[in-house]
Amino acid sequence: MTENPKQAVCGAALRKLVLDTALELFSRDGYFNTSIHDIRRQAGVSIGSIYHHFGNKEALAKALYDDLLQRMDAGLREVMEREPGCRARCDGIIAFLFRAAQDDPRTMRFVLEARHREFLPHEPPVCSSQPFMRMRECIEQGIATGELRPIEVPVAATAAFGGTIRLLQLHLDGVLEAPLSRYLASMQEAAWRAIANDSPNATNNTTNNTTQEPEQ
Template identity: 80%
Template sequence: MSTVANKKLRGEGLRQRVLETALGLFSTRGYFNTSIHDIRREADVSIGSIYHHFGNKEALAKALYDDLLERMDAGLREVMEREQDCRARCDGIIAFLFQAATEEPRTMRFVLESRHREFLPDEPPVCSSQPFMRMRECIEQGIASGEVRPIEIPVAATAAFGGAIRLVHLHLDGVLEQPLLRYLTSMQDTAWRAVATDSSNPTSNTIKETEE
């Protein structure tokens, strides 16, 4: 049974259907366990169409990868624009990650879990991609403004978001008892404790009533 409507499509619509189908197959079976013929069958298009639009399998994966990274980055840009101080931004980023992992697990699986370098050898590692650079940047500014302790950037960035990212992995692997979003505020608080300066860190109570 196909996950997409079976009305015959052409042009951009067809292209999108192929991308959608490829995302589904790549994220569940993996790139190497998915053949072009599999995609053809499930998307209900022809081999010729796929090669007309994408050229080859690797380019199809790259198009999908770029598309998803751009969408993720758009989400993060939105957070960075909406929130101004570092704490609010970190919270927003984690919330965005959790929400995306909940609503679009396939996207998250493909971006976060698959080893892109195995099938896109010329692509830089994910951690150098825009979304991840944005997280790093957020932390850098936090250090500059004094909200974050002055420690090495890579340590601060991984400490701030590494826990959340690992929790997303556990969620995608299906080993969490509770829905991911149930852990959100707890994770935000815990992550912030790791990197916050002592003055901006709660010392004996975890309840924060006021915005700063």
């Protein structure tokens, strides 16, 4: 009998293989309908190697959740460091989320739609995670510089990014009439109009951003 080539995977490569497989199965079948044996069988690795790296299914789910949030936060941090003003940052964040939903829909679905606290009861709500705090930081800085209206930060953050998140969910559910990228420019404009400080005395450190649409 020919040995499964995946059996030779070890170390960091094995960890990534198991995390990718868990993401696929959790996204498709749900956490509670997926067993460690399902993951072992799909990944083609030994059950002992999974327990060695992760301990149990809950620990594996937490490792996956943390990994996905770290990757998402890294992308948002890059936007915040690259763009000089609030308008450019808001547009960049929305564009990043659009690209993520198009390029890796399983990850976006798991982050946005999985009921994490049902199987990770000690984790804070996803809206309190670092990526969402990064988006809040963008809003706080915009209010501080006068680029945004001086309204409550949760209200401004919801107005800026809540519509985007809802649009991503519609995309993931396959109910949008056009490709997601078609809505990028109008989503960016609508989000900015909802929060921008149009007062004649407002400090405006940015010009209208022209973030390109992600490729379809």
